Amino acid sequence: MTAALSIDNLRVTYQGAHGQHVAVQDFSWAVEAGQIACLLGPSGCGKTTVLRTIAGFEPLSAGSIRLGDVLLSSPQIHLPPERRRVGMMFQEYALFPHLTAAQNVAFGLRRWAAADISPRVAEMLTLVGLPDAGRRYPHELSGGQQQRVALARAMAPTPALLLLDEPFSNLDSATRERLSVEVRDILHRAGQTAVLVTHNQAEAHTMADQIRVLGAHS
Numbered sequence: 312m313t314a315a316l317s318i319d320n321l322r323v324t325y326q327g328a329h330g331q332h333v334a335v336q337d338f339s340w341a342v343e344a345g346q347i348a349c350l351l352g353p354s355g356c357g358k359t360t361v362l363r364t365i366a367g368f369e370p371l372s373a374g375s376i377r378l379g380d381v382l383l384s385s386p387q388i389h390l391p392p393e394r395r396r397v398g399m400m401f402q403e404y405a406l407f408p409h410l411t412a413a414q415n416v417a418f419g420l421r422r423w424a425a426a427d428i429s430p431r432v433a434e435m436l437t438l439v440g441l442p443d444a445g446r447r448y449p450h451e452l453s454g455g456q457q458q459r460v461a462l463a464r465a466m467a468p469t470p471a472l473l474l475l476d477e478p479f480s481n482l483d484s485a486t487r488e489r490l491s492v493e494v495r496d497i498l499h500r501a502g503q504t505a506v507l508v509t510h511n512q513a514e515a516h517t518m519a520d521q522i523r524v525l526g527a528h529s
Contacts, residue, residue, distance in 0.1 A: 315379060315504045316342040316365070316472055322373035323360050334360045338374075340523055342472075342506060347498055349507045349515040352525035358508045361525075362474050365506065366399050367392035378471055398470030400461050402477045406449040412436065412460045413445030419468045435463035439497055455486050462494060466503060473498070473505040479514060491517045 321338040324331050335357040342348040350358040363369045365376055367383065367390060376384040378397070383390045398419075406415050416432045423431070436442055439459040449457055458478060465473055478494070479487040495518045498505050509515055515522050 315344040315346075316340070316348075316506065317377040318361075318365075318374070319377075320374040321361065321364065321371055321376065323357070323364055323369060324372045335364070342504060342521070344504050345499075345502050346520045347495060347505045347507060347518055349509060349519035349522045350525060351509060351512065351515045351522050353510055356525040358525050359476060362399075362476055362506065362508050365472070366397050366474055367395050396471040397474060398465040398468065398472070399474045399476065400465040400478050402480055406457055406461060406464075408449050411446050411448055412441065412452065415449070415460055416445075416464045416467050419464055423468075431467055435467045436460075438466075438501060439463045440493070454482050455490050458482070458490060459493075459497075462497065466501060471504065473503050475505060475507045477509055478507070479509075479511075487511075487514065488517070494518065 318338060318340045321335055322333070323335040324333050326332075338357070338361060350361060352358050360369060364371055364384065370389055371384050371386065373386060375382060378395065381390075382388055383395055407418065410418065413432050413436065416435050417428050420428045420431060432445065433442070436445055439462055441456060441459055441463070444452065444456065444460070449460070452460065462478075479490055482490065491514050507515070507518055
């Protein structure tokens with residue numbers, strides 16, 4: 312299989328109050344096309360920093376990140392987030408409360424031809440099991456339904472890679488367990504390459520095709 316995501320000798324540093332802080336050091340990883348891969352580890356181990364660097368929200372100090380044949384990041388090159396073909400689903404869902412579910416999903420399709428937007432929105436809401444929820448507002452949806460709308464919005468523009476940052480942490484344990492299975496099946500049906508960040512071992516083992524464990528000092 313071809314590596315969709317290749318990370319080589321990643322180093323990320325921050326300038327802190329007491330000098331330079333190394334958040335990630337000598338991190339290398341490869342994720343194959345169509346895989347759901349997981350970064351598993353405790354708070355402070357650098358897993359969210361890796362995710363944000365892949366997304367283009369953080370620069371790297373050394374190493375490289377490639378998506379297919381495209382160099383996303385190196386010390387000399389930093390492709391902006393909007394040009395990376397990387398989607399991101401945040402922990403808080405970040406749905407717009409004044410927009411319906413369909414309008415939230417359509418938000419990422421602003422550059423699409425107008426005639427293509429409605430069919431794509433309908434396709435994505437069907438994919439996540441909410442074909443009749445398009446006219447409902449976020450406050451009219453359960454937490455699990457909001458999470459699936461957020462997933463549909465992230466996947467709608469056909470990203471080459473989808474990043475999921477602790478996507479179930481705001482849910483109760485029963486809903487988290489059920490949705491982790493549902494989201495895994497949705498991603499596999501869509502053939503979506505994805506990277507999940509979590510501190511929950513059960514969630515990682517339920518969802519992921521491969522797991523990379525980061526220690527507190529990785």
